[in-house]
Structure formats: C-alpha cells, structure tokens
Amino acid sequence: MRTRYSIVVCLIILMSLPAIANADRSGWYMAADLGRSHYDDVGAQSVQIVTRINQVYVPGVSNVTSDSSDTGYRLTGGYQFNAYLGLEISYVNFGNATITEDPAVLSCMCGKPFLQGVVNSTIKSHGWVLAGTATYPFNDHWSLFGRLGFIDANVELDVNSTPTFAVPPSVSDSSSGHLTTTYGVGVDWSFANHWSARLGWDRYLSLGDSNTTGKYTLEFTSIGLVYRF
Numbered sequence: 001m002r003t004r005y006s007i008v009v010c011l012i013i014l015m016s017l018p019a020i021a022n023a024d025r026s027g028w029y030m031a032a033d034l035g036r037s038h039y040d041d042v043g044a045q046s047v048q049i050v051t052r053i054n055q056v057y058v059p060g061v062s063n064v065t066s067d068s069s070d071t072g073y074r075l076t077g078g079y080q081f082n083a084y085l086g087l088e089i090s091y092v093n094f095g096n097a098t099i100t101e102d103p104a105v106l107s108c109m110c111g112k113p114f115l116q117g118v119v120n121s122t123i124k125s126h127g128w129v130l131a132g133t134a135t136y137p138f139n140d141h142w143s144l145f146g147r148l149g150f151i152d153a154n155v156e157l158d159v160n161s162t163p164t165f166a167v168p169p170s171v172s173d174s175s176s177g178h179l180t181t182t183y184g185v186g187v188d189w190s191f192a193n194h195w196s197a198r199l200g201w202d203r204y205l206s207l208g209d210s211n212t213t214g215k216y217t218l219e220f221t222s223i224g225l226v227y228r229f
Helices: 002-020 046-057
Strands: 027-039 064-067 069-080 085-106 115-137 142-162 170-175 179-192 195-209 214-228
Touching: 027 085, 027 115, 027 195, 069 115, 069 214, 085 214, 115 179, 115 195, 115 214, 142 195, 142 214
Parallel strands: none
Antiparallel strands: 027 069, 027 214, 064 085, 069 085, 085 115, 115 142, 142 170, 142 179, 179 195, 195 214
C-alpha cells in the first residue's frame, strides 16, 4: 500500500514540474559544465609534431603513440534577452593531449654516437569564448539550444626528452591571440525554479599555429548546471 502511495506522490510531483520550472528565462545566468574533450587532429598531425621535435632533437625513426582525450570544464556567464536569444562569455579548459615517441634517437652536441631515448609531447589548450545563443523552448520544462561564436585560445606545446642530458632536454611553444570559430548544440532541462541541467556538444575549429604548436580542432561533450537569477 505504501509503495502505491509513494508512486502516486512521485507522479504528482513529476506532473507539477513544468509549473515549478521558471517559465520566464530572460535575465542573467551562470553555468558550470564538466565534460570530455577530444583533439580531433592529434593523430593526423603526429607527423607534423614529430617534424617539430626533429628540428630540436634530430631523432631517427620512432614509434609514435597519442592520447587525444582528456577531462575539461567550462565556466559561463550569460544574459538571455528573451525566450529565444542570448549572449554568453565563457572560460573553457580542454585539458591535455599527449604524443610519445618511443624509442627516439637523440643526437649529442659533442658529436658522440647517438643516444636512445623517449620524447614526450604535451598539448594544453584553454581560452575565452564569446558566443550568441538561440533557444527553442518545447515547453516550460525542456528546450533545445544552439551556440555560435569565437574563441581566443591559448595552445601550449611542451616537449621533454629522456634521458634528460639530451640537448636540449625540453622546449616549449605557445600560440594565442587567434580568434577562431566555435559552434555547438544542446538540450536544457529546467527541473526547479532558477535551476536547470544541460547536455551539450561543442566544436572549436583550428586552435593553435601550424608553425609552432600545431593546429587542432577540438570537440567538447559536457553536462552542466545552470542558475538563472
């Protein structure tokens, strides 16, 4: 009997959620998203990265492996002009991608025979995003949204060798100040007054510089919470 009563109560609460949800979405909001980033072009650009390393280490033939995914996060502040249009600014950190050359042949400055070693490259990306949003509310509870804007990304490439007495043992490059395009889609669920949860997918195009860090396209799949003031 208690089980049936509990089920009825739960159904009543679920049916009343659209009334509890904040129907008027205009105004300021803030959001935090956690997700998985994927560097689409790391595998395709392995040869380019190896060439970059070659200019420093003069290695021979090596086996190249890469890990192109990591955990990322995004912090957002935005303003919803009406039920359909908004503007937001975000800071996003994509985490790291890694490339390993094992083994690599490292040259010695003194001209002695080549040394056998490992070369590890780490790519780090983060940046600021300004984007417009378009929202299609199905009802007071569910909505579909799209995002289109620009990212000013900072991409860093750190290269380290083992053994560390290779010449030089490490090198770093960074690229920033290049605005590139980003777009994404997602779904938003308003589960309580002022609060909603969202699931999204975003794509960030051509981050970095082909002459220094390499150029990458990233995908970011995320889940997050939104608070509307």
